[in-house]
Amino acid sequence: MRAKGAVIHEVGGQWKTEDIELDDPQDSEVLIQVMASGLCHSDDHFVTGDIPVTLPMVGGHEGAGIVVKVGKKVTRVKVGDHVSTLFIPACGKCRYCARGQSYICNNGAGMEHGMGMDGTPRFHIADSGQGIGGVVRLGTFSNYLVCHESQAIQIPDDIPFDVACLVSCGVATGWGAAVNGGNIRPGDVVLVMGTGGVGMNAVQGARHAGADHVLVAEPVEWKREEALKFGATESFESVEAAKGRIAELTNGQGVDVAIVTVGRVDGKLLGEALDVTGKGGVTVLTAVGSYERSIEASPQDFTNLAKSLQGVMYGLCNPVSDIPRLLQMWRDGRIKLDELITTRYTVDEVNQGFADMHGGKNIRGVLIHSHE
Incomplete structure (x- = not known):
């Protein structure tokens, strides 16, 4: 399918909004219609080179959206679920996950390349067909993405997407x-x-x-x-x-x-x-x-x-349990989330969003996607 997202091609460059071809989800993967994405400073570190990654790459890792398609082996979520994306695809089986340290799961290896769990791309630049990765195997600066089911967690339908995306990384x-x-x-x-x-x-x-x-x-x-x-x-x-x-x-x-x-x-x-x-x-x-x-x-x-x-x-958090808890704290009035959002941007305004971040104008900017 065709998607639209912000891509960084080189260290020191600018984000470029491009048409992207997106593969169907494989057996254990989900297709998410991304509704909102936080503009995290970590994404800017890929631009500055402070965090070396394989470029070009679709930006973004703080996401929230709706599941629109699932692979045949997916059990964690279903079509129609509202979800928050998770920074790391925690396996729940390695020695780190087994002792409550899913934030350093062994599945974090190779995430700097942004490819699927099998090492192949899910995003392709529409004009050239070049396969590219998404930040931490996500790429929430695209209005659609495919990720492993372990990087999506169901959230209540009444949680606003711009609030939910923040909890997926920065808040946690x-x-x-x-x-x-x-x-x-x-x-x-x-x-x-x-x-x-x-x-x-x-x-x-x-x-x-x-x-x-x-x-x-x-x-x-x-x-x-x-x-x-x-x-x-x-x-x-x-x-x-x-x-x-x-x-x-x-x-x-x-x-x-x-x-x-x-x-x-x-x-x-x-x-x-x-x-x-x-x-x-x-x-x-x-x-x-x-x-x-x-x-x-x-x-x-x-x-x-x-x-x-x-x-x-990742805050030494175990996100499968901690993200729902943080959202419940927000619903109970025990944590501020709405107030973190300073400015909302379109995908075409992503460079302005990061300029505002550098200028000290935002606590957190949020990208709001369209799906026309």
Whole structure:
């Protein structure tokens, strides 16, 4: 069938809206009519080269839509179901899934190529017939996609698609960074560095977990103001500006948990987070960035002060259970999702969406698809 989606052809290029030919779903695959897709910073990292992938590729991994066709062996969803896409096709059988770590399932291997589970493409550029991948085997910047059934989870029909797409990645990642990665407890003092689509949910997760103080370091003034609405207790333009208050709250010891959710991280910035983390505290890293083998931190601090550094993939969530739970929390009024959406775009406006992200104008932009 014919689809329409945004494709990136080269590092440093622009997203190009193109006609795409889409294969039928195979035995264990589903065809989804994508209704909405979040504009996640991770997709921009494919453009900058911070995350190496095989190009060209259809963008997008935060999706929500309707199942329109299923393969003959599909059991998880049926035609007509509303679904959220999942970042990783967790098998439920490997040693990681078996011990509750589906966020690092072995099926994640090879996802940088964007092909189906069998290694072949589902998307083809209409003009040339060239087979191309979709981001993390999805490609939600297309108005239709084919994926393995393990990357689709049924959601209630009354959940708006623009809300549901956010939970598929950014909300789960930020929330989980605080609740799972930081293991925040009542009474903790927490610092969140960066309040985009992931960081703002780390703020929400920290308050939900019972932190007494949730401080935010964010250079964009209106985002600092918004962070207070999402649960931050105080906001500062930088970590340096927050140091005095951190010292007051912790008797000079440092925060219990520092969560790094900036747009791009490097060794210097990570070292800054480690420096303000106190005794027995944890620095949580969920931001993407440099591959350089350098962190500006004292190894002795880890020993003498019993600090730890926790890397976080997908919020350390098990999405099959966590995504429905987060959506239920939204329905119960215990988490803000609508308020995360700053601007809605068409697929032809995807480059503007990322420009707005870089300009600090969005918490999260959302792509709304048409199906004419």
